[in-house]
Amino acid sequence: MSGGRVGFCLSDKKRKRMNLDAFAVFCEGHGVDVVQIDLTRPLVHQGPFDVIVHKLSDVIVEAEQDSQSQQLLANFQSYVSAHPATVLLDPLPAMTRLLDRFASYRIMSELRESLRDWSICSPPYLEIHRASEPPSIQQAMMTQGVSFPLICKTRVAHGSLSHEMSLIFSGGGLEDIRPPCVLQSFVNHGAVLHKVFVVGDRHFCVERPSLKNFPSGACDRKTIFFNSHEVSKPESNSDLTALDGQTASRAPPSSEAVAALVGELRVQLGMALFGVDLIISIHTHTLTVIDINIFPGYEGVPQFFSSLLSHIESVLDQRQAGGGPSAATTGL
Structure with missing residues (x-):
């Protein structure tokens, strides 16, 4: 060459x-x-x-x-x-699509069928396009299978504001959302995030801290506002990542399953430089895709x-x- x-x-x-x-x-x-x-x-x-x-x-x-x-x-x-x-x-169109969480979450949902054999899924989610009353949002949540607690994320998946998220525990907490945004069911995952970094036909998996487990019945809790970038830094030392006396499971995701996911995403996205945020449900042990990132930082690779x-x-x-x-x- x-x-x-x-x-x-x-x-x-x-x-x-x-x-x-x-x-x-x-x-x-x-x-x-x-x-x-x-x-x-x-x-x-x-x-x-x-x-x-x-x-x-x-x-x-x-x-x-x-x-x-x-x-x-x-x-x-x-x-x-x-x-x-x-x-x-x-390609610019592919990058532009991933800047919109509405679009990227639809991609994640569409992958569920083709990756079912690998026990890979994405949490139920709801697109909130405009300001609505909490009862109507809860009705839409029921239709989409979204349950409390849930994570609220901005629609735009870029910039400092995109890392500002909230963990909402009840219908009253829906007063705190600022549309347009995405509501995504929170999955207890033992405070461990697996970040997959893709570079062409190679990929690398790096473990990071993540949010601790929260019981589904904690409806009396106030909304927790947090910065996902701060929480998941390699050196993060946050109360939100401390497991309250529990021991985090450190078993990495199946390398075969991650390879299958990356291969499918490369075809679907038409991209070579991207990242995938994965968690493993402590209840079902299902590999769960919670976000796709454009040209990530590749820290730890x-x-x-x-x-x-x-x-x-x-x-x-x-x-x-x-x-x-x-x-x-x-x-x-």
Whole structure:
């Protein structure tokens, strides 16, 4: 394989978090040239690019309200349209879909049938589009099989607000929700979260702290507001993750089941860089998908640099062999 030119279009925060400078040095040793893309400058003067790796979540979300972000996104899309041979990791429509929890939870629900043999499921959920009275919400919950306690999450799955969640125990707590949002049945899972990080045809599973168990009859509890990012940090030490004298089950999820899930999601999403949040029910031992994440942080994945470069090289190989952007972009 000959070397290629790869543009990275990331926010300053994302660049620092993944240590793009160090990754560029790593790639240089393998004949791959990494270029940092500045969205405020014409891309045609920064190219050409064989591959563009990006996380335009900020821009996509802000473009709904901000004209400057709309222009930046339009400029990026115009460049991509004018250069169809450039492979995009990942496709903008796929990324945009995962920014909407309504859409991503529908994907999770649709996967249940194809993954039933692996005992993989997702919790019942309810989309709340607009402000409604608690009795009507509870009626809709019954229809959808959503039960207390439940987790309330914002519809937009990006930005600091997307990590602000609440754990609601009763009908009275529904006064605390702010539509549009998703209500998802809470599954007791022993305070252990399994984060799966996907890089093309490779994936890695990392254990993190998570919310402790709550009894289903705790209807007298007040709503608990929390930041999911803070709760599930590797070094998290929160009262919300302490198991009240119980011992957490540390059995990892079945590697075969996780591989089946990742394979199915890669096809359904058409993406190569994403993460999946998994929990294991303490009652049914079912592997439960609670969220899908765009281009996550990959913290705790020591092989991230080599895995990402390996996927980029496979994309470049397919591109040079005439495989086309669509085949390479999916990482299949």
